[in-house]
Amino acid sequence: MTHIALAGGALLILIGVWGMLTKKNIIRIIIGFSLFDTGLHVVLVGLGHLKNRTAPIIDSDLPREAAASRVVDPVPQAIVLTAIVIGLAVTAVLLAFALKLYQSRKTLDISELREGNND
Amino acid sequence: MNFDPMKIPWSLLGLFIVFCIGMFIRGFVPKITARVGKRIGIRIYQPWFDYVKNFSIQTSITHGYMFYLGPVFRLTGGIGMVLFMPLIHGSWYFSNFAFAGDMVLFLYLMFFGTLGMALGAGESGHPYSAIGVARGLAQVTVAEIPLVLAMLAVAAQHHTLSISQIVAAQQGGIAHWTMVTNPVATATGMLALLGSMMNSPFNVVLAPQEIPIGPPTEYHGTFLGILTTNRSIFPMAKIIFFMNIFFGGATNWAILILKGWLIYMWPVIVGVVFPRFRVDQSIRWFLKVPLLLGILAVALV
Amino acid sequence: MTDKKYPSHEVTGPDGKTFTVTPMEDYYCQERPQVQKSANAVVEKFFNWARANSLWIVGFGTGCGAIEMRPLRTPRFDAYRYGINWRATPRQSNLFIISGYLSVKTLKRAIRVYEQMQGPKYVLGLGSCTINGGMYWDSYNTVKRLDYYLPVDAYITGCMPRPESLLDGFEELKKIIMAGEANGANLYAEKFDWYKANQKKIIKNWDMPDYSW
């Protein structure tokens, strides 16, 4: 299970990078970025997983005293939550840029966006 | 050696003798030239007439104070060269002020007169004077190259720059002359001599008719007289210099006259045989054979 | 004096100030020639002897007669042996040979050259043309009598005179000089106004100072 998650995550990362590097449409590039980001998150969680352990949520099934021995490492889980938020923010900023760029040039082709480099 | 006031009259006597020899040669050389052209030529004492005539000119003009001083510089340079030259080897009376300087002084004193004259001629405002000076300077820069090389070679050979000592080192027969002991340097020096004696093929500086006569175009009367005085002294100083460093110097006046006359004949003979070079041609000429000979001369020391 | 060739003009100096340049006054010396006193008699005799034996001719052939001077430098005639020499500049010459006819145009140059020679200086008129116009006696454009314009010391007659005549003329001139009678320069200075009047009468475009130093 862990390996599948890790492999899947790695695949997502590669797809994402591939998308960012090859697609001409800005939106697709941003999607590529999202995939890359998501892949990272999957890898993150996958690496934090411990066999036969449960989610680090302390409730009635999981007493506080037993938590240390029965839950997976909570740190990656915490990290991934933050990372998701941040990834969202970055995606949002990227989209904001994409919108503004589209408004100013009426195109989403990334190869058109290279003004100012001819000097 | 220190200064002795008695040197002054003896030096002046030596100077006068040199002047007379110069005047004589100045009469003699055109005679030779004339004979080569199958003419009778001037009277041998003609330079004296011309000399007196120039001082008898009653009117004169001046273009300014540098113009006025030009001939003074010129003659001072010429006289200076004689005064710092040991004329007769072994003679206290005719060793002049040679103790105060050496070959280097001689070489640079040559330019004293040249520069003053050039400036005087320049102030006349005559474009031809300036052209003549420009030619002369351009030519002298290369004509000096073999001369300097020959001088260096001789100085290194005799381990001294002092003219008196070089003469002393050559005493004792023709086999000790630099001419024999260092023929390459001598040849170089003699080629250099051609360039500075104002004879064809290197007399484009004066180039009569083309730029009337170059630098002294505006000089006349007394000025010309002084320049003429220098024309008798200056070449003689050079000739004596060559005699001293290449041909064993002179132990009495007869030898001096003989050797001086013979050396003087060299540029004269070359002059009557060869036509005139343009300045750039003469520059290139000096940069070929004389330069190589000169380098060979110092390389052999 | 007309200044057609050298009009006065306004010039702005490097400091921005404007001033007038009058070439005739600014470029040329305005002095008149002076009569030169001779030195003491003995010295003067000595000098005259030297002067007579050192005749330097200014190299300016004014007319056809100049062709007769050339042979003098050849082995056949060889004038050098008499102390005759040719100089390229009038500054250093003391003999001016007006060689043959003298057109008005050339006269102007001849006057300049003559005045630029330093005294004592001598003029030889060569050929009949310098005496009375010769074959150009009715030409509108040649000088008929040279000594109206320049003080002539001796004439050599003929049309053309042979080089031998020229040599003879030199010998005559030498005698005159030795006798101390070759005072052309002083004569010119003494009768300066007369000469100038004569010169200006026929030279219409007089555009030089009265005396070209």
Add this chain to the structure above:
Amino acid sequence: MINPILIIAIALGTAFSLGLLKKLGRELSFAITLIALAAMAFISAQWLSAFLTYNMLGPVVTTAGGRAPFVIVLQMGHMEALFTLLINVMGVMGAFYLHDRLTENGNGAMAVLLAGIMGLNGIILTGDIFNLFVFLEIASIATAGLVLLVTDFKSLTAGFKYMLASGLISGLFLLGIIFLYNTTGTLNIRELLIAVPGTIKAGSVASFLVMMAILLEMKPFPANGWGIDLYSGAPAGVSALIASASATAAYFVLIKLLPLGGTVAYKIAAAVGITTFVASNLVALSQRSATKLLGYSSIGQMGLVVGIYGLNYHLGSKAFLIIFSLLGTHYLAKAGLFWLSGIVQSTEIDKWSALRKSPVLFVLFGIFVFALMGFPPFPSFFGKWELIMGLVASKLYWWAGAILLGTMFEGIYLFRWFSRALKLDNQELAKPRSTIYTFVPPLVFAILLFPAGYYTSTYTGGIGIMGFAPLLFIMLIGFLDFLPAYIKNILSIAGVAAYSWYLWPHVQGNTFKIVFAGIFMGGALLALFAGFYRRGKHLGFYPTTLLMFLGLGILVDASNLMELFYGWELMTIGSYFLLIRGERSLPHGYSYLLFSLGGSLAMMFGFGLAHASAGTIELSALNHIHVLPALAYSLMLVGFMTKTASLGFHIWLPGAHGEAVADIHFMASAVLLKAGVFGIILVLSGMGNSEPYARNILLVLGWIGALTALIGNIGAAFQESAKYLLAWSSIGQLGYIVFGLATMTHLGWLAAYGYTITHFLYKGILFLIIGGIAFRVGTADMYKMGGLIKRMPFSFLAVLISIITLAGIPPLVGFTGKWIFYNMIVSEHMFYQGLVVIISGIVAFLYLFRLIHVIFLGQLKDKNRRVKEVYPWLLIPAYAMLIGVMVLSMFPNTLLGPLGRMLSTAFPKGALHWDGYTASTAYGTFNMPIIMAVIGSTFAVVFLWLLLANRRAVKVKQFNIFYSGEAPSRPELTHFGYNFFAHYKKAVGFMAVPLVTRFWDQVSEGLHALAGYGRAIYTGNAQSYLFHIVGFVVAIYLITMGGLS
């Protein structure tokens, strides 16, 4: 102590409240923002002062008492305090500068700014690697937000590329973090640093990814296209923030995390950093856009500090001093330059000449540029010095060489930019508008550079207070620039006199130093005295002149290499500003500066070797260097020879000197060039001539000197402008001196010293007089003059005597020099070099005659009929020097005696033997008083004779010449002056072909072509940039795996 968490809290709190309090007036919001930032800066400052006062450990603070990553762990320490202070100060200044934009965009923008600064603070303070990631992301999102302050297309694309790239990089970072956590089980940086070396192999994926991410944050070459576009695309104020604050924070991350990668990481950082430094400066060469230049320069500078950090183990205790001085300079200067770019409103470097319309801003521009280039008294000077010393001492020659090369490239474009701004016409450009908001920040940063420099110097040692105190006086003169010139002149003379007073006890008893101090300070006094001829204000002249003379003074006074170099660089700055004052001096001043820069870099390397060899920077370190001695001495000689304008390095001189006006020409030529001689003497005294390598160097040096003399003199003969002529002549004269020194003989050195002094005198006369004439006549072209002897008799006399001296004609003192040369040549058998030197001496006649003839003789032109004699202010110093020439001519032993005694200690063999006034060597003799008496009395007699025989000469005028019976028409057509030596040119003109100029032109073209290729990778396409990043990571990975681990 204030809890450091308040830094974060204040920023966040203010940002949120600004978001909430939209109703607040914008000015008020702005004020609140500023206050918040100032408070943050205050906290950092207060911590920093505490750390500096008490040697203590900083606290670790956690929020909410939990454990990371659930809570934020903040750590305060020396470095943290310093870096947060830098960032917060930049925050205050940056916000202040951005006032207009912020108030225009409202509270949101201010909140974004605050968040950004908060993020940067967090990056530094955090003790947890994941928090670090979070703060990085916050900072980059905020940066993108700030870029959006202007919504033109350029900024948008730049911001977009930036976001994409930083997204990719932070993805790598996150991946690295999680791998790290996976292997070590901790996220705390301290614990990681302890755990990593034990648990994971260096170069493993985890540390590799982290390392790559932090390196990529530093925008390494070539994966930095996005960074350059960001710098040039963002608004100026934002670029300043990025260049100073963000880069500083990112650098701190590097400092903090690089140990994770182990030693291999240092190697990679060093390689990547220095490559980036060299490459981005190279690529910038062909760049004409100001903001891009700044971008390249920023990236380059950051690359440099990264590289230095990578090398820091080799640099020992000085490593952080070096880093901080360079980083600090970059921080201040780059922010300042970006701010100025916002004021100028044009990215074209040529349009920056508009900045001259606001002189204060222009001065700031100059300060920033020179600070960036590592000139004194700025901190980077000390940093670069210590850096090179350290690297060379550790035998890291190639690294040092690469850094110097990169610096050279940087100098080429920065100085081109500056020079063009300084000289290009700005008539049609609008005056740059600056408000109080845009004006204050750069001003503050520029002022800060000075104390920073002083502060740095106290750590490096070497420079005493006298290196700085006179600078204050110079600044004072700078502030008084509005006064008329003569007042400033009096003040300056007083200043120089005071400095000379100070200097005297230091040089007393040391003939060598007395000679040069005399030339430098005497030259200063004479030149300043000549300066009285000027009218008006003469803006900017006095500070730069004094700076140059101060540099020269320090040079003489120097007791160690650093001081020497300090003085040298000060002198370079000052002289550059003097030389570029001429009307058409732009290219010449620029090339002067480049040659000087190249020279000083070479010199620095050489000094580094000396230091490495001796272990000290005392002047004695120059003696008998044993670490790569041939290279060391050659480099130092090359450095000094750029100032003596020896062959190969002479091409800057004719133009630079030829365009200068009289007194500047005097300073530049008669005085300044002697600085190079001073240096060569130092080096050669240290090198000696016993070693085989020394003999080879001396042989080459001797030929360089001889050929310089020849080429200089021939070149002079073909000049039409009197000033160019004199400039070429100076090249030739310096050639003699170099030749004399290279002989390493008593006589050679004697001649060289003699020339050094007499050249000062006679060339001084010529420069002052010819310059004065050029001023009067309104041109330096000789053929436009002529006949001036009638108008300027005193000038003529002075020039006549000085050219007789220069030509070496007896009986004046110049002959002494020639005589010694001959004796030396013959006694040392140096015929071939000697011949070249002698010939060049004779060639000198050509230009000397031309100089005096074409100016003074010949025909007076109409225009000049009323010109006046040269100003007495110029004549008086000239005649003072003339008296010096005459005295030395009559009694050469007054000069040669003491010099000979000094040289006898170093060269006991072959000294001049003095017997009364008779000097003799083994070869020759001369007795100057007798020569003078004989020539003088002959002259007098002949003159009297002429006067007697020719009493009544009629004084005639200029057209009274024999003109073949004709009359000249105009003076212009009768004056032979133009192309005077046409025939000479025909014969030997091939020697005057500007081969050296062509060589340097081709070097420059080649560099630009290379730069063009390099630049081709920056396509502007975001995807290429991403590809570069990926490629960079892959390439480094392969190299690491294959080569280093």
